Amino acid sequence: MTKVTAEQLATARGCVLGLMLGDAIGATGGTVPASGPLPATAAGQLACFTVDGLIRAHVRQRHRGICHPPSMVWESYRSWATIQGVPGFTAGGEGHRPGGWLAKVPVLAERRGSAPATVAALQRRKIGTIDEPNGTSTGAHALTRTLPVSLYPCDPAEMAALTHAGDAVAAAGLGGAVVRLLAAGRPLIEALESVAADPAGFAEASQRSLVPALAAAQSGAPSTGELTRLAPDARAVSALAGGIYAVACLPGRETVREALLFAASAGDGGHAVTVAGALLGTAHGPDALPVDWLSRLELAWTADTLARDLVTELHDSPSGGEYFPPTDPHWRTRYPG
Known part of the structure; x- marks a missing residue:
């Protein structure tokens, strides 16, 4: 019998599906076509591999008693690089042999824009940390791909530092703090104000992002x-x-569509709407996301499966453990730890 609650499932599904939908809407520049699939970008692909790495980390912890989650997420990013054909990553060669079901999803092997900071970090074969970041990029992928990390007992800033540095790591920490409060049931505005009031070690980044954004929202209509x-x-x-x-x-909840279209008009490459989608999905659940868009989302099944499996792994551990047998004998094949 599952220990997963309906609320936990809705939160995780809303977060991941909202992120993926925001990513796809951002790729359209806010002019959503009337029909046809809504493809992901490299940011959406990397977010999928982030969740994959989190699940694999928990499986490893269960069966080996020790695990470093950022290292498992790093291995998942290496799988992405391998199936993408990134130079230096050849399956079965000196690069990396991808494992698990996610690496077999054909769409994830298609090039969907660039992720230069992530690729460069992976090619250097050096895992970055908060104290010693990998590279100098402050790009948005550090934030967008790590927002689901707060559904797991781990620090999003650590995951961002694998490939990025400086403000990007701080932004990931702040965004993750908001997601964590939303997942705990805090109302959206209350969660934003709480993180703004207590940004932990990211006060400088908060003063340049979270604080002015809230002040602007409180001063008038969307502009x-x-x-x-x-x-x-x-x-x-x-x-x-x-x-x-x-x-x-x-x-x-009733203005999700309007909020996504508004965020997509930022002209920043679709990153703001990706953040907006993840936050709104976490706050309101997947049922609040526009069905006509969600049904056309290219990676909807993939994202939904990952979200469900993350919650299932955290609460039910289908692969078993030292003192109890597996309920799913194929789980460790899907998520090798």
């Missing part, structure tokens, strides 16, 4: 000019500021 000012480029702090401004202006 594309204000959104452009807050999210002028593809840095992680811009994505965080733009995404938070959009959801703070339009926080309700």
Whole structure:
């Protein structure tokens, strides 16, 4: 019998599906076509491999008694690089042999834009840490791909530091703190204000993203000019500021579609709407996401499966453990730890 609650499942599914939907809407620039699939970008692909790595980390902890989650997420990113054909990663060669079911999803092997900081870090074959980051990039992928990390007992900033540095790591920590409060049941605006009031070790980044975004939202109606000012480029702090401004202006369950379209008008490459989608999905659950868009989302099944499996692994451990047998004999094949 499962220990997973309906609330836990809705939170995880909303977070991952909302992120993926925001990523796809961002790729359209806010002009969503009337029909046809809504493809993911490299950011959405990397978010899928982040969740895969978290599940594999928990499996490893269960069966080996010790695990370093960032290292498992790093291995999942190496799987992504291998199936993408990134130079230096050849399956079965000196690079990396991908494992698990996610590496067999054909769409994830398709090039969907660039992720230069992540690729460069993987090619250096050096895992970055908060104290010793891998590279100098402050790009938005550090934030967008790590937002689901807060569904797991781990620090999103650590995951961002695998490949990014500086403000990007701080933005991931702030975004993750908001997701964690939403997952705990806090209302959206209350969660945003709580993190702004107590940004932990990320006060400087908060003053340049979270605080001005909330102040702008409280000062008047949604403004594309204000959104452009807050999210002028593809840095992680811009994505965080733009995404938070959009959801703070339009926080309700009934305005999710409007909030996503508004965030997509930021002109920052679609990163702000990815943040907005993850936050709104976590706050309101998957049923609040526009069905007509969600049904066309290219990676909907993949993202939904990962979200469900993450919650299942955390609470039910289908692969078993030292003192209890597996309930799913194929789980460790799907998520090798």
